[in-house]
Amino acid sequence: MSSISSNLSASLASAVSAKAEKLTTPEEALRRLGLRGAASAAWDDIVRLDAGGIERVARAVDDERVALQDAYDGGGNTFTALTHIDELLSEADALAAANGRSGAGRRTRRDNQAKIQTLLEEIRTTAAEVTSASGEPLLDGNGVLVAGKSSKKTASLKLDRVALDALGRIVVNGRTLSLADVARRKPLDTSTGERSDVANARRALESAKETVAALKTKIQTFQNQELRPRLGDAATAMEGIFTSTSLNGSEEAMKMARELRTMMLQSATLATAIAADGWDRERTIGLLT
Numbered sequence: 001m002s003s004i005s006s007n008l009s010a011s012l013a014s015a016v017s018a019k020a021e022k023l024t025t026p027e028e029a030l031r032r033l034g035l036r037g038a039a040s041a042a043w044d045d046i047v048r049l050d051a052g053g054i055e056r057v058a059r060a061v062d063d064e065r066v067a068l069q070d071a072y073d074g075g076g077n078t079f080t081a082l083t084h085i086d087e088l089l090s091e092a093d094a095l096a097a098a099n100g101r102s103g104a105g106r107r108t109r110r111d112n113q114a115k116i117q118t119l120l121e122e123i124r125t126t127a128a129e130v131t132s133a134s135g136e137p138l139l140d141g142n143g144v145l146v147a148g149k150s151s152k153k154t155a156s157l158k159l160d161r162v163a164l165d166a167l168g169r170i171v172v173n174g175r176t177l178s179l180a181d182v183a184r185r186k187p188l189d190t191s192t193g194e195r196s197d198v199a200n201a202r203r204a205l206e207s208a209k210e211t212v213a214a215l216k217t218k219i220q221t222f223q224n225q226e227l228r229p230r231l232g233d234a235a236t237a238m239e240g241i242f243t244s245t246s247l248n249g250s251e252e253a254m255k256m257a258r259e260l261r262t263m264m265l266q267s268a269t270l271a272t273a274i275a276a277d278g279w280d281r282e283r284t285i286g287l288l289t
Contacts, residue, residue: 023278026240029233034152035060047244051253054245054260058238060150062263065234067149069270070133072227075145075219078138078159081130082219085123085162086212092119092182093205099190100198106191113191117183120164127162141166145219147226157222160215167211168204179208232276235267239287 024032027043034040038053039060046057095112098104104112127139137143141161148154160166168179172187181204182188188201242264247253268287271279 024233024236026237026244029236029240030061032233033061033064033148033230033237035064035150036152037150039150043240046241047246049245051247051250051256054241054247055256058241058260058263061234061237061241062267064148064150065231065238065263065267065270068147068227068231068234071145071147072223072231072274074132074138074143075157075223075227078130078143079216079219081126081139082162082212082216085126086209086216088119088123088126089205089209089212092116093202093209095119096182096190096198096201096205100195100202106193109191109193113184113189116190120179120183123167123179124164139163145222145227147222147230151230155222155226157218157226159219160211162212162215168206168208170200170203170207172200177204179204228274228276231267231274232271232279235264235271235276235279238264238267 030039030043030046037060038056039046041057046054049057095116099109099112128137130138130143132138132143138145138159139162143159145157145159146154147156164180165178168177168182170177175187177187177200180186182190182201184191188197188204190198190201238260242260245260247257265284265287268279268284272281272284
């Protein structure tokens with residue numbers, strides 16, 4: 001079973017909601033998922049399907065769960081990378097502030113500027129290394145988190161481009177500058193001894209931090225409002241398929257029953273890990289016994 005990002009729960013720690021008073025039924029969950037094909041049938045018809053029909057419905061729900069989990073992991077990994085970038089920006093700002101203090105010698109300023117450039121390079125590589133489950137870059141300006149793949153109405157989040165020339169954009173004397181201009185021999189080089197250069201460099205760094213914080217908020221909101229509920233519905237629908245359908249005793253049916261149990265437990269474990277409404281450790285343990 002593929003696992004969610006180790007940093008996933010941390011990115012949503014502040015957003016876990018109270019347990020729902022009324023558990024969603026499998027019928028409601030499947031209807032909310034709004035899947036196409038076999039999984040779009042009425043619940044009463046689904047529970048009467050033969051092994052082949054049940055397999056088609058179950059695989060449609062599980063495919064949706066995998067797509068949702070990929071998006072959730074992508075969001076969690078991006079959130080973690082952005083948190084690191086924010087820390088690097090804070091370090092760079094502290095060095096810039098040191099270069100702006102009276103009494104900072106030329107050698108000290110140059111050493112601090114060299115450290116700033118190292119931090120900027122780490123920001124660049126950190127952003128470039130964030131990819132989707134399929135290996136596509138997520139922070140190059142084309143990255144998108146999609147809430148599933150088979151729904152009739154799928155929500156998505158376009159991720160902003162995170163790069164040195166895209167972050168920290170400010171206007172100085174009619175020129176638009178960015179984080180890339182905080183580098184050595186660039187307009188916002190903090191080693192020059194000019195307080196205005198330091199002040200503007202710190203403005204760019206603060207602007208970059210604001211952009212990063214805003215993108216983190218967008219990701220959390222998307223996870224909370226779009227991905228978490230759908231992952232909970234996928235788990236509930238799969239639980240219902242496993243517990244409500246009846247298969248005959250043929251070898252094919254028994255094989256399908258084992259696969260259904262595996263898919264159901266994968267969905268339940270994930271829903272519990274992200275604290276989807278109605279899902280907790282006790283409910284998942286109950287499915288194992």
